[in-house]
Amino acid sequence: MAAVTTTTTGIRPVRRRFSVGRAAAWTVMGLIVLITALPFYWILRTALSSNAGLNADPANPLPVGLTTSGFERALGLQSAKEAIAQGGAGGGLDFWRYLLNSVIVSTLITGCQIFFSAMAAYAFARLRWRGRDKVFGLFLAGLMVPTIFTLLPNFVLIKQLHLVDSLLGIALPSLFMTPFAVFFLRQFFMNIPGEIEEAALLDGAGKIKIFFRVVLPMASTPIITLSVLTYITSWNDYFWPLMVSYSDSSRVLTVALAIFRAQTPATGVDWSGLTAATLIAALPMLVLFACFARRIVSSIGFTGIK
Amino acid sequence: MTIASSSPPSRLPLGGAEGAGTKSRTRRARSRESQGDGRLAAVFIAPAMLGFLVFLLWPTLRGIYLSFTRFNLLTPAQWVGLDNYVRMVHDPIFWDSLKVTVEYVVINIGVQTVAALAIAVLLQRLTQSAMLRGIVLTPYLMSNVVAGLVWLWILDTQLGIGNEIISAVGFDRIPFLNDETWAIPTIALINVWRHVGYTALLLFAGLQAIPNDVYEAARVDGASEWRMFWRITMPLLRPVLAVVLIMTVIGSFQVFDTVAVTTAGGPANATNVLQYYIYGSAFGRFQFGYASAMSVALLVVLSAITVLQYRLTRAGQTDLG
Numbered sequence: 126m127a128a129v130t131t132t133t134t135g136i137r138p139v140r141r142r143f144s145v146g147r148a149a150a151w152t153v154m155g156l157i158v159l160i161t162a163l164p165f166y167w168i169l170r171t172a173l174s175s176n177a178g179l180n181a182d183p184a185n186p187l188p189v190g191l192t193t194s195g196f197e198r199a200l201g202l203q204s205a206k207e208a209i210a211q212g213g214a215g216g217g218l219d220f221w222r223y224l225l226n227s228v229i230v231s232t233l234i235t236g237c238q239i240f241f242s243a244m245a246a247y248a249f250a251r252l253r254w255r256g257r258d259k260v261f262g263l264f265l266a267g268l269m270v271p272t273i274f275t276l277l278p279n280f281v282l283i284k285q286l287h288l289v290d291s292l293l294g295i296a297l298p299s300l301f302m303t304p305f306a307v308f309f310l311r312q313f314f315m316n317i318p319g320e321i322e323e324a325a326l327l328d329g330a331g332k333i334k335i336f337f338r339v340v341l342p343m344a345s346t347p348i349i350t351l352s353v354l355t356y357i358t359s360w361n362d363y364f365w366p367l368m369v370s371y372s373d374s375s376r377v378l379t380v381a382l383a384i385f386r387a388q389t390p391a392t393g394v395d396w397s398g399l400t401a402a403t404l405i406a407a408l409p410m411l412v413l414f415a416c417f418a419r420r421i422v423s424s425i426g427f428t429g430i431k
Numbered sequence: 432m433t434i435a436s437s438s439p440p441s442r443l444p445l446g447g448a449e450g451a452g453t454k455s456r457t458r459r460a461r462s463r464e465s466q467g468d469g470r471l472a473a474v475f476i477a478p479a480m481l482g483f484l485v486f487l488l489w490p491t492l493r494g495i496y497l498s499f500t501r502f503n504l505l506t507p508a509q510w511v512g513l514d515n516y517v518r519m520v521h522d523p524i525f526w527d528s529l530k531v532t533v534e535y536v537v538i539n540i541g542v543q544t545v546a547a548l549a550i551a552v553l554l555q556r557l558t559q560s561a562m563l564r565g566i567v568l569t570p571y572l573m574s575n576v577v578a579g580l581v582w583l584w585i586l587d588t589q590l591g592i593g594n595e596i597i598s599a600v601g602f603d604r605i606p607f608l609n610d611e612t613w614a615i616p617t618i619a620l621i622n623v624w625r626h627v628g629y630t631a632l633l634l635f636a637g638l639q640a641i642p643n644d645v646y647e648a649a650r651v652d653g654a655s656e657w658r659m660f661w662r663i664t665m666p667l668l669r670p671v672l673a674v675v676l677i678m679t680v681i682g683s684f685q686v687f688d689t690v691a692v693t694t695a696g697g698p699a700n701a702t703n704v705l706q707y708y709i710y711g712s713a714f715g716r717f718q719f720g721y722a723s724a725m726s727v728a729l730l731v732v733l734s735a736i737t738v739l740q741y742r743l744t745r746a747g748q749t750d751l752g
Contacts (some may be wrong), residue, residue, distance in 0.1 A: 184595040245479035254472040278490035301482020361574030363688040410572040
């Protein structure tokens with residue numbers, strides 16, 4: 126029986142006849158999927174409704190008074206007068222700019238952090254030098270420091286560097302490394318067989334060339350996984366950008382979204398516009414994830430330390 | 432962490448290349464190589480080291496220093512000794528926010544751990560579908576701000592579908608986020624929704640490491656799924672569960688975004704979690720010294736919990752193999 130159930134793809138559950146237990150288990154699983162997915166549908170349905178329609182028929186499973194005006198408001202395509210007429214705040218919100226800011230910050234952080242962390246990880250994994258393990262231990266200790274603890278002093282530092290309210294100020298603290306990224310990549314680099322490196326050395330390649338031509342390409346899967354996770358993390362970050370940015374020039378989507386929420390009239394919230402804005406803010410990560418989902422889902426176990 | 436011990440001992444002699452004249456060619460070549468590595472390593476480490484020193488080590492030390500000062504960003508920090516800590520001990524709002532935070536963490540972690548475990552076991556025992564795993568992970572892609580807004584809408588007292596259903600079933604509408612008793616559990620559950628899939632996948636990865644033979648043998652002996660869960664899954668998963676618990680508890684203590692976007696600490700300080708209070712002290716009242724002292728307190732609490740959890744759960748040991 127064991128032979129039947131073990132396949133090359135790994136451990137498979139045993140196919141068994143119908144039982145009450147299995148039916149119950151599938152029901153629970155279905156419920157979990159519903160709780161996970163339904164809010165997304167509900168947001169889409171609301172974003173495509175008009176505020177008047179939402180008030181008239183709040184429980185309708187379909188969009189009420191189908192319209193894209195919520196999206197128009199969120200993207201700042203409506204005049205203030207129109208927006209107010211349809212339940213919006215009428216304040217100026219430049220979503221394209223925030224979107225661009227988010228893209229710049231997240232790309233900058235992901236690109237630099239992964240590259241610098243990979244360099245360090247290579248030095249920790251494949252180069253031989255005095256005090257290597259001690260320095261690595263120091264980096265690892267950095268994993269223990271909760272982010273909140275460094276935020277206030279980092280803000281003071283960024284302020285002294287006159288980088289408050291700039292995209293660079295938002296990106297700088299996570300630009301060079303995180304202990305996690307270094308640790309994560311080092312694990313993979315250590316598992317690359319030494320023979321490959323030696324063969325390249327015999328061919329006359331230097332260590333730098335080996336890093337770029339051999340080690341980096343061989344670790345492309347973990348690097349992509351880490352990149353996507355880093356991108357999502359920096360895209361979703363709220364606290365630090367909230368501290369550092371004051372004006373449109375450096376505002377990222379998460380902060381803009383919270384402001385959109387705060388600006389919306391206290392009586393009669395612009396739910397249509399708010400949910401549309403929420404969707405716009407969430408969509409890029411959903412698309413990004415959809416592109417890499419299989420790879421990420423299968424390698425997430427390794428990121429267990431995050 | 433446990434992983435540090437897996438690094439191989441550095442094998443190479445670190446003596447210089449001087450005096451290598453009498454040594455054999457290969458040894459000279461090797462020592463030259465180790466010299467070259469040293470210089471190259473310095474270059475490769477430099478950016479990460481810069482980031483580590485400037486944005487991690489230095490702020491940690493500075494945060495501790497600032498906690499002993501009065502500092503409002505405009506004038507230089509002024510040493511006040513233990514004043515901030517004395518004030519903290521006598522600050523009822525601080526204790527209150529600590530209490531609220533602990534309440535949040537208990538609900539958040541309690542529900543999340545049980546739910547994640549259930550999802551992980553279902554994913555392992557029922558189906559290995561990558562698509563299901565992907566769906567379960569989707570909320571994790573949302574920012575806390577987005578998750579907060581989504582549920583703010585669903586739970587809205589007047590128009591939210593959650594309350595529509597509650598009233599259709601015949602109960603009174605619940606002002607989830609505007610009620611002192613409901614607000615913290617609600618925020619805790621919103622964050623469970625966002626994080627449970629990720630936690631489940633971490634546990635799922637741990638489950639994958641348990642050899643299937645063990646289950647097969649147990650089934651041959653006639654063990655039920657329930658019994659196998661308690662006798663096989665739980666004991667063998669324990670080390671992974673412990674690490675995941677430590678991580679999620681630390682993350683949970685730092686709740687901020689969801690509070691900021693849904694209740695802003697209200698009603699009547701009912702959701703004034705520690706990190707929100709710290710933020711308010713620093714940026715609302717410009718008491719950076721006091722805010723730093725509270726950060727130190729949070730750090731101490733987190734370290735204590737980590738050590739305690741590590742001890743209690745014997746996270747370093749494994750039952751496997």
